[in-house]
Amino acid sequence: MDALIAKLKTQIIEQLNLEGVSPDDISPDDSLFGEGLGLDSIDALELIVLLEKNYGLKIENPADGKKIFATIRTIAEYITAHGKA
Amino acid sequence: MSERIVITGLGIISAIGDNVQQNLASLRAKRSGIGQIKYLETIHKGNLPIAEVKHTDEELLQIAGLAEDTGYTRTALLGMIAAKEAFDNSGAKKGDGIRTALISATTVGGMGSTEKFYLDYINPEKTGDFVKYIDSHDCGDSAEKIADNLGIKDFITSINTACSSSANALMLGARLIKHGIVDRVVAGGVDGLTKFTINGFNTLMILDKEYCKPFDKNRTGLTLGEGSGFVVLESLEAAQKAGKQIYCELKGYANTCDAYHQTASSPEGTGAFLSMSSALALSGLKIEDIDYVNVHGTATQINDLSEGNAMMKFFGNNVPKFSSTKGYTGHTLGAAGGIEAVFSALSIHNNTIFPNLNFKDKMDEFDLVPVTDVLENAGVKNVLSNSFGFGGNNTSLIFSKA
Amino acid sequence: MSICISTYCSIRNNQIKLNGEALLTKGVEVPFNEFIKSAYDLNASPYLKFFKMDDLCKLAFITSEFLLKNRKLSEQYGAENVSLLFANTSSSLDTDINYYNTVKDFASPSLFVYTLPNIMLGEISIRNKFKGENAFFVFEHFQADFLCNYATQLIQEQKAKTVVIGWVELLNENYEAFLCLAEETPDGTELTNENLNKYYNG
Numbered sequence: 001m002d003a004l005i006a007k008l009k010t011q012i013i014e015q016l017n018l019e020g021v022s023p024d025d026i027s028p029d030d031s032l033f034g035e036g037l038g039l040d041s042i043d044a045l046e047l048i049v050l051l052e053k054n055y056g057l058k059i060e061n062p063a064d065g066k067k068i069f070a071t072i073r074t075i076a077e078y079i080t081a082h083g084k085a
Numbered sequence: 086m087s088e089r090i091v092i093t094g095l096g097i098i099s100a101i102g103d104n105v106q107q108n109l110a111s112l113r114a115k116r117s118g119i120g121q122i123k124y125l126e127t128i129h130k131g132n133l134p135i136a137e138v139k140h141t142d143e144e145l146l147q148i149a150g151l152a153e154d155t156g157y158t159r160t161a162l163l164g165m166i167a168a169k170e171a172f173d174n175s176g177a178k179k180g181d182g183i184r185t186a187l188i189s190a191t192t193v194g195g196m197g198s199t200e201k202f203y204l205d206y207i208n209p210e211k212t213g214d215f216v217k218y219i220d221s222h223d224c225g226d227s228a229e230k231i232a233d234n235l236g237i238k239d240f241i242t243s244i245n246t247a248c249s250s251s252a253n254a255l256m257l258g259a260r261l262i263k264h265g266i267v268d269r270v271v272a273g274g275v276d277g278l279t280k281f282t283i284n285g286f287n288t289l290m291i292l293d294k295e296y297c298k299p300f301d302k303n304r305t306g307l308t309l310g311e312g313s314g315f316v317v318l319e320s321l322e323a324a325q326k327a328g329k330q331i332y333c334e335l336k337g338y339a340n341t342c343d344a345y346h347q348t349a350s351s352p353e354g355t356g357a358f359l360s361m362s363s364a365l366a367l368s369g370l371k372i373e374d375i376d377y378v379n380v381h382g383t384a385t386q387i388n389d390l391s392e393g394n395a396m397m398k399f400f401g402n403n404v405p406k407f408s409s410t411k412g413y414t415g416h417t418l419g420a421a422g423g424i425e426a427v428f429s430a431l432s433i434h435n436n437t438i439f440p441n442l443n444f445k446d447k448m449d450e451f452d453l454v455p456v457t458d459v460l461e462n463a464g465v466k467n468v469l470s471n472s473f474g475f476g477g478n479n480t481s482l483i484f485s486k487a
Numbered sequence: 488m489s490i491c492i493s494t495y496c497s498i499r500n501n502q503i504k505l506n507g508e509a510l511l512t513k514g515v516e517v518p519f520n521e522f523i524k525s526a527y528d529l530n531a532s533p534y535l536k537f538f539k540m541d542d543l544c545k546l547a548f549i550t551s552e553f554l555l556k557n558r559k560l561s562e563q564y565g566a567e568n569v570s571l572l573f574a575n576t577s578s579s580l581d582t583d584i585n586y587y588n589t590v591k592d593f594a595s596p597s598l599f600v601y602t603l604p605n606i607m608l609g610e611i612s613i614r615n616k617f618k619g620e621n622a623f624f625v626f627e628h629f630q631a632d633f634l635c636n637y638a639t640q641l642i643q644e645q646k647a648k649t650v651v652i653g654w655v656e657l658l659n660e661n662y663e664a665f666l667c668l669a670e671e672t673p674d675g676t677e678l679t680n681e682n683l684n685k686y687y688n689g
Contacts, residue, residue: 016597019538041349041387045290045596053593062290063386192603194578224578224625242633243625245578246605253622260640281587285602288594339646340620341567344612348600359567359618363646475600476609478621 004076012072015050016043028073044069051075055083089336090259091487093329094175094317096167096273097427099414100136100310103148104170109431112439113459117413119296119308126201127280129287134296136310136415137278138163149234156217158195159277159311161227167313167423168231168271175317176329177269179236186240186267188258189228189315190250190274192419195221197279227275239267245419247474248381249340250274251314252422252482256338258318268323273315273423282309282418289348291385297416299382299409300389300455302446307383310415314423316430321487332430336467336485337368343477349387354395356479357381361399361469364481370467375405375483377438377463379425379470380455382409383416392471393451406463408456412442422472422480429468429484438463490642491675495667495686496554498526498546505553507689519660523549530556534614541582541601542662544610547573547655550664551611558668560649561616570619570647571608572637574626575656579604607655619647629654629665631683638669639678654687 009023016039030036033044044065051057057079059065068078097104100118101111111118122130124137138145145162146154149169157165168189177183198218199206205215220226228243240261244253251274258270276282286292286309297308316332324331341363343356350356365372381392396404410428417424432438441455466486473479496505501513501522511529513522519542526549527537540548560569579602586598600606605623612621620641626633638650649670656663665687669678676682 017538019535020533021535040346042289042347042597042600045288048290049593049596196583223580225627244623245603245625246608246621246623247603257622260644264636264640266636281583281602284590284594285586285599288596288599290596340622342571342608342612342618342621344566344609344616344618346613347606347609356618363567474605475603476605476607476621477612478605478608 001076001080004079005072008072008075011050011054015046026072029071031071032069055079057083088263089321089334090262090318091321091324091334092316092332092430093319093324094171094177095332095427095430096169096171096174096315097313097424098138098163098166099312099417099424100138101413103166105427112413112428115440115442115459117296117442118310119415125278127283129283133283133292133294134308135278135283136308138311156221157230158198158218158221158227160191160193160195160197160275161221161230163277163311163313164189164227164231164275165234167273167275168235168315171315171317172235172271177317183269184239184267185237186258186261186270187228187232187235187237188242188244188254188270188272189231190244190254190419191224191227191276192245192247192250193276193279193282194224195226196281197277200280235271237271246478247476248416248418248421249472249474249478249480250419250422252426252470252472252480253340254423255316255318255335255426255482256340256480259335259338262318262320268319270318271315272318273313273426274420275313276311276417276419278309278311293384296443297384297411298443299384299411299441300393300448300453301444302448304384304386304389306385307411308415310417312414312417312424313420314427316426331487333433333484334487335482336370337364337483338481339363339367340478340480343479345477348475350391350473350477352391352394354391354398356477357392357395357471357473358398360479360481361395361471364469364483368483368485370483372400373403374467375469376465377432377468378405378407379429379468380407380409381471381473382411382441384411388473389448390450392473393448393453396453397451404453406438406456408439408441410439425470425472426482429470432465432468433484433486436463436465437461438465488671488673490639490669490678491672492667492678492682492686493670493672493675494554496550498550498664503553510553519662539597540610541598543579543581543604543655543657544601544607546657546662546664547607547653548610548614550655550666551651554666554668555615564648566616566618568619568648569617570641570650571611571617571621571653572634572650573608573653573655574624574630574634575604575654576625576627577656577658578625581658629687631680631687635678635680635683642669642671
């Protein structure tokens with residue numbers, strides 16, 4: 001799980017062009033939207049693309065994204081539960 | 086400087102008809118133009134409904150009365166058909182000496198032809214007929230072709246502010262006349278469907294897999310459409326002097342910025358509230374004078390929530406009758422403001438309110454229920470029409486019985 | 488008081504000029520993304536959303552940052568009284584192409600949202616909290632008379648107290664940005680076709 005979390009951090013920083021943010025700045029339990037990293041609805045779509053591209057996971061209903069993308073840890077848990085990676 | 090601007094001509098082609106009469110008949114018959122993809126070549130055929138104009142490009146060429154295809158894109162053809170109808174309907178004649186502007190808004194321009202022929206363009210080995218489309222890609226091309234067809238030379242431009250584009254075309258048109266720059270304006274917009282549009286909106290995951298359900302609790306997104314809507318604007322004085330038929334007056338208009346997000350509207354609908362209030366202020370009407378609102382109502386989660394909240398804030402507990410006509414035509418993007426201006430004029434002229442199709446359950450956030458049946462003799466004197474675009478670009482127009 | 492151009496800023500050939508004075512110059516061999524990043528660094532006021540923008544927005548945004556530095560237009564005039572009036576010739580074609588290149592693999596939502604030219608008006612408005620009228624026109628070339636007329640009308644009709652006028656064009660590595668601020672002020676150059684052309688060409 002820790003390795004996956006570390007990998008996710010790097011991938012998210014790259015995919016979302018989070019300039020100046022280093023993996024250490026993000027705690028796995030920080031909320032990604034709203035207060036935390038301040039991501040928006042378009043970033044949520046990019047995360048959907050990231051999961052499909054890197055983990056072969058397709059989220060059909062973007063509304064499901066809210067729960068899955070709450071924190072880095074929830075994403076990691078979702079991948080572990082559903083993924084092949 | 087002329088103070089009052091009226092509409093003396095209407096023209097439209099959409100998924101529910103090739104002209105004003107056919108559109109009106111479909112509106113009254115609650116006949117939607119949405120269906121399975123038939124004309125556009127795309128991998129989404131069969132699994133995404135859209136609102137296509139029910140003709141091939143060759144048929145559109147004939148309807149436009151053109152002898153030969155010298156490089157007309159679907160967007161240009163749709164625009165030529167609607168603008169010509171509006172022009173003729175107003176009693177205008179080519180070369181009648183009246184200083185005339187053409188403002189044709191579009192967002193997609195000639196993308197459709199580029200998609201078809203791009204690989205041919207870049208292949209040096211390949212020669213052929215396709216070369217005639219090469220100049221048609223940019224947004225100005227369709228505006229120039231429409232202007233040429235109508236002999237308009239005095240002022241020609243294209244506006245691209247996403248889905249509020251053609252509402253802004255009407256606003257600019259009114260100003261050009263008020264300030265004496267021209268005496269007549271053919272204003273509206275056009276967008277033909279392309280793969281780019283469908284794939285793009287599909288990327289944003291805001292396309293409903295069924296028919297769009299504006300202002301419904303269970304709405305899941307918009308349905309894309311294509312078409313064109315144009316009006317002819319003149320000063321009241323000139324129209325009366327020439328004994329023109331007057332559909333309505335363009336009494337108020339305003340554009341504001343939401344300044345919230347590059348695509349999403351703010352949940353409170355700040356920009357929408359501002360554009361409605363400033364348009365009302367310009368019209369000189371009182372808030373209770375508004376009889377009907379043709380809402381933007383795209384049926385995305387965000388738009389309908391934001392627009393509904395803005396209406397609640399603006400009208401308080403007395404929100405007038407309202408409906409989104411996108412269940413008929415789909416969301417025609419750059420053409421939406423023009424098409425809905427034609428519908429608003431028809432609403433006033435025929436004293437009829439057209440319904441919001443596919444509505445079942447009201448949203449949890451407020452107590453707003455759209456009109457779901459055709460209302461004849463509805464007492465429609467003043468109509469507010471909203472068009473909101475990406476970039477936070479919000480436009481409200483107010484049409485009044487002249 | 489007449490309507491004046493109170494300040495103007497241009498970015499072309501890897502050089503930023505504010506009111507005619509060069510603020511940053513880089514060799515022509517420096518690619519656009521590197522140049523615009525150094526312009527961002529020079530401006531010193533961090534805004535992480537910048538890195539998510541497409542090139543057209545980055546160019547417009549940076550020009551506006553230099554133009555509007557030390558000004559608080561929303562506070563001075565009221566947010567709904569600040570208007571943006573922009574035009575260019577290639578619309579958002581540069582990003583349309585970039586977006587299209589992602590379609591064959593995984594279509595990028597964040598690129599698609601920039602496939603409209605007026606998004607740059609949105610970005611500048613979000614940054615500065617401007618809520619006034621926004622218009623974006625597509626012209627073959629810079630049209631001082633149209634922009635000048637339109638801005639004057641906006642102020643005379645009391646639709647706006649100040650207008651940011653812009654020409655922001657970008658396609659492949661060719662780019663050009665020119666922004667100026669029109670407002671009623673005793674100290675400035677009168678907003679006329681000639682003066683607008685002069686500053687644009689200067």
